[in-house]
Amino acid sequence: MKNVLAINAGSSSLKFQLIEMPEEKVSAIGVVERIGLPDSIFQIEANGKKDKTVQDIANHEVAVKMLLEALIKKGVIQSYDEIDAVGHRVVHGGEYFSDSVLITDEVIETIEKVSELAPLHNPANLTGIRAFKEILPNVPMVAVFDTAFHQTMPKSSYLYSLPENYYTDYGIRKYGFHGTSHKYVTERAAELIGAPLESLRLISCHIGNGASVTAIQGGESIDTSMGFTPLAGVTMGTRSGDIDPALIPYIMEKTGKSADEVINVLNKESGMLALSGFSSDLRDIEEQSETNERAALALTVFAERIHKYLGSYAAKMSGVDAIIFTAGVGENSDTIREKILTGLEFMGVYWDPKRNDVRGKEQFINYPHSPVKVIVIPTNEEVMIARDTIRLSSN
Numbered sequence: 328m329k330n331v332l333a334i335n336a337g338s339s340s341l342k343f344q345l346i347e348m349p350e351e352k353v354s355a356i357g358v359v360e361r362i363g364l365p366d367s368i369f370q371i372e373a374n375g376k377k378d379k380t381v382q383d384i385a386n387h388e389v390a391v392k393m394l395l396e397a398l399i400k401k402g403v404i405q406s407y408d409e410i411d412a413v414g415h416r417v418v419h420g421g422e423y424f425s426d427s428v429l430i431t432d433e434v435i436e437t438i439e440k441v442s443e444l445a446p447l448h449n450p451a452n453l454t455g456i457r458a459f460k461e462i463l464p465n466v467p468m469v470a471v472f473d474t475a476f477h478q479t480m481p482k483s484s485y486l487y488s489l490p491e492n493y494y495t496d497y498g499i500r501k502y503g504f505h506g507t508s509h510k511y512v513t514e515r516a517a518e519l520i521g522a523p524l525e526s527l528r529l530i531s532c533h534i535g536n537g538a539s540v541t542a543i544q545g546g547e548s549i550d551t552s553m554g555f556t557p558l559a560g561v562t563m564g565t566r567s568g569d570i571d572p573a574l575i576p577y578i579m580e581k582t583g584k585s586a587d588e589v590i591n592v593l594n595k596e597s598g599m600l601a602l603s604g605f606s607s608d609l610r611d612i613e614e615q616s617e618t619n620e621r622a623a624l625a626l627t628v629f630a631e632r633i634h635k636y637l638g639s640y641a642a643k644m645s646g647v648d649a650i651i652f653t654a655g656v657g658e659n660s661d662t663i664r665e666k667i668l669t670g671l672e673f674m675g676v677y678w679d680p681k682r683n684d685v686r687g688k689e690q691f692i693n694y695p696h697s698p699v700k701v702i703v704i705p706t707n708e709e710v711m712i713a714r715d716t717i718r719l720s721s722n
């Protein structure tokens with residue numbers, strides 16, 4: 328048995344799970360939120376007990392120390408020697424990584440090199456890696472990339488219609504993200520359907536704060552809604568998704584903002600937050616949607632963008648065998664799933680409102696006679712990270 332610590336470091340948060348492998352038994356799970364802000368929150372659940380503390384946590388290194396100390400204090404481990412390996416989610420791997428990799432100084436340098444392509448995510452991932460390297464210098468660490476699963480996309484999917492040297496000189500292409508999650512639900516879907524992956528055409532909707540839709544044929548990603556960065560595609564919590572690129576210089580001219588400032592608006596002040604006018608959190612928006620027109624419109628825009636991808640990807644694969652919903656919204660919001668699925672009978676999607684009334688667990692929500700299956704599958708990026716970490720650190 329080996330203890331793997333799976334780390335998902337965000338810009339202001341750090342999610343973690345300590346997992347006993349190969350049994351995949353979770354011995355501790357938790358999250359640190361609001362890192363670098365006042366009143367940071369640290370939550371950990373282990374041995375059937377939940378603890379929550381609120382205190383300032385200045386940076387990721389402090390967060391890492393707190394979580395390691397909490398593992399000992401709660402008796403999950405007796406000493407740090409019991410942590411056999413650490414796996415890190417890294418959002419952008421560029422074209423450098425089509426699989427997870429054992430972290431070396433050279434790997435860290437490469438992750439740094441592609442950081443400018445995922446400014447909300449990669450720097451935070453690197454901070455997590457460095458913090459662990461400092462505190463557990465002799466423990467093997469593995470990087471698991473959001474982009475890796477999408478490296479199977481054909482050139483016709485990933486090339487933009489731009490001068491060729493933009494791709495060859497600058498690596499400008501579609502990369503795609505949430506790959507670890509899309510891969511996890513793909514494999515689970517094949518198991519639940521009871522058919523070999525090779526025979527399936529799937530559309531996976533990862534809808535959380537960040538959201539992306541992926542077409543998966545024969546187990547491989549063949550197209551996805553995010554692009555060069557995680558800003559592209561559907562409307563998200565605070566991200567605009569696709570807009571006309573000519574808007575960027577236009578907004579700069581009208582508002583006097585720099586390019587960086589406009590991108591910051593598109594990343595952090597747009598999406599559901601901008602449409603609703605009050606929140607990026609889908610729960611808040613759903614709560615107000617009966618009485619607040621902007622909230623109702625935001626829900627419609629959000630669902631419609633995803634709805635259109637379902638038609639588009641079904642066309643691309645000449646049909647679809649199953650549609651998958653995952654991540655915070657996809658797993659929990661029957662309202663959004665209903666809005667996305669309504670009107671798809673023409674392509675064989677017959678969903679059952681009773682079965683759709685489900686939250687956070689695996690369930691088919693289609694009628695048994697539906698040619699297209701629709702499945703809610705809670706994602707588990709951490710277990711995927713742990714599996715790859717064991718595979719690559721045991722050699």
Ligand SMILES: Nc1ncnc2c1ncn2[C@@H]1O[C@H](COP(=O)(O)OP(=O)(O)O)[C@@H](O)[C@H]1O
Binds near residue numbers: 536
């Ligand atoms: N019960 C629920 N009903 C509706 N939306 C929910 C529910 N639980 C979580 N969400 C939504 O899920 C989103 C966060 O998803 P998550 O996958 O955790 O995001 P991320 O990992 O990108 O930060 C939020 O918009 C939140 O409102």
Ligand SMILES: CC(=O)OP(=O)(O)O
Binds near residue numbers: 473
């Ligand atoms: C890549 C990405 O958008 O990740 P998240 O949904 O965690 O923000």
Ligand SMILES: [Mg+2]
Binds near residue numbers: 535
């Ligand atoms: Mg996420």
